[in-house]
Amino acid sequence: xQTVTQSQPEMSVQEAETVTLSCTYDTSENNYYLFWYKQPxxxxxxxxxxxxxxxxxxxxxxxxxxxxxxxxxxxxLKISDSQLGDTAMYFCASTTGANSKLTFGKxxxxxxxx
Amino acid sequence: xxxxxxNPRHKxxxxxxxxxxxxxPISEHNRLYWYRQTLGQGPEFLTYFQxxxxxxKSRLLSDRFSAERPKGSxxxxxxxxTEQGDSAMYLCASLGVEGLPEANYGYTFGSGTRLTVV
Numbered sequence: 010x011q012t013v014t015q016s017q018p019e020m021s022v023q024e025a026e027t028v029t030l031s032c033t034y035d036t037s038e039n040n041y042y043l044f045w046y047k048q049p050x051x052x053x054x055x056x057x058x059x060x061x062x063x064x065x066x067x068x069x070x071x072x073x074x075x076x077x078x079x080x081x082x083x084x085x086l087k088i089s090d091s092q093l094g095d096t097a098m099y100f101c102a103s104t105t106g107a108n109s110k111l112t113f114g115k116x117x118x119x120x121x122x123x
Numbered sequence: 124x125x126x127x128x129x130n131p132r133h134k135x136x137x138x139x140x141x142x143x144x145x146x147x148p149i150s151e152h153n154r155l156y157w158y159r160q161t162l163g164q165g166p167e168f169l170t171y172f173q174x175x176x177x178x179x180k181s182r183l184l185s186d187r188f189s190a191e192r193p194k195g196s197x198x199x200x201x202x203x204x205t206e207q208g209d210s211a212m213y214l215c216a217s218l219g220v221e222g223l224p225e226a227n228y229g230y231t232f233g234s235g236t237r238l239t240v241v
Contacts, residue, residue: 013165046232053127054166054214054232100165108179109218110156111230113165 011036011103015114022091023122029076030086030117032101041105043077045086048116049097057099060084091121127233129215135239136205143201144236148217152231155198157190158214159183160235166214172198205240212237 012035022028034043045057060068060077068075072092076085088095101114128147136142148155153174158166169188170180174195187205192198202209215233 015165053234054216056230102165108171109154110168110171110179111158111166111216112168115163116165 011038011041011105011112013101013103013112013114015101015117017117018115019118019120021120021122022088024091024093026091027087027089028091028119030088030099030101030119032084032086032114034082034084034101034103036082036103036105038105041103043075043084044102044104044111045073045075045084046100046102046113047095047097048100054100058086088119093121093123095119096121127215127217127231129213129233129236131236132234133237133239135241138207138240139204141201141203142205142238143199144213144238145197145199146215146233147197148215149219149231150196152217152219153195154218155192156216156218156230157198157200158216160212160214161210169200169213202238205238207240210238210240 014033041062043060046054047057048054058068058070058073060075067077072089074087098116098118100116102111104111130145134142156171157169159169160166168181169184170190172192175192187203190200212235214235216230218230
């Protein structure tokens with residue numbers, strides 16, 4: 010069974026600054042995938058970034074990057090140059106196996122202050 | 124195709140009533156997933172289909188819940204004899220499966236159906 014843990018319930022950051030959201034996970038699988046999803050208020054969940062466990066290089070998508078520490082089972086998300094539109098709940102998630110079902114953490118509420 | 128569509132967006136029902144939700148996935152996606160999200164929590168897996176076949180159901184899914192995907196296109200999730208504990212957001216997601224590892228990319232979520240049982 011997989012577990013995903015997000016221990017910070019909420020964070021706040023000033024616009025244009027950098028923030029890091031933490032996530033740890035546990036799995037017995039060797040081949041798995043990790044994701045960060047963004048859920049704005051009353052809007053649908055969208056994929057921010059994904060990481061394949063077999064890749065050592067950390068994934069980046071524009072202002073978003075991850076710090077993937079496989080041995081420590083840690084997968085943090087760094088948001089650079091924070092924008093007001095980044096205000097949302099962020100979920101860390103993992104998937105493995107043929108069924109591809111996602112296991113989510115509890116999420117973190119990020120507020121970007123003007 | 125504009126994405127995954129879920130209807131209705133909101134549903135308020137009295138305890139004991141039956142409700143049905145619909146999900147229309149991206150047309151070329153052959154996998155469809157249902158998740159439930161309660162306030163302050165991450166989504167939890169309920170069930171999934173590959174084409175019309177329901178391949179897995181979570182142990183969270185009681186006998187009052189049933190899901191179908193009759194022609195491998197849209198799916199319905201029915202809850203019978205609703206209880207207040209069923210109040211949640213029900214999310215649908217679709218995924219195109221070309222073969223692993225590509226199967227683990229590209230989930231598209233719908234906007235969800237928010238159920239309130241009073």
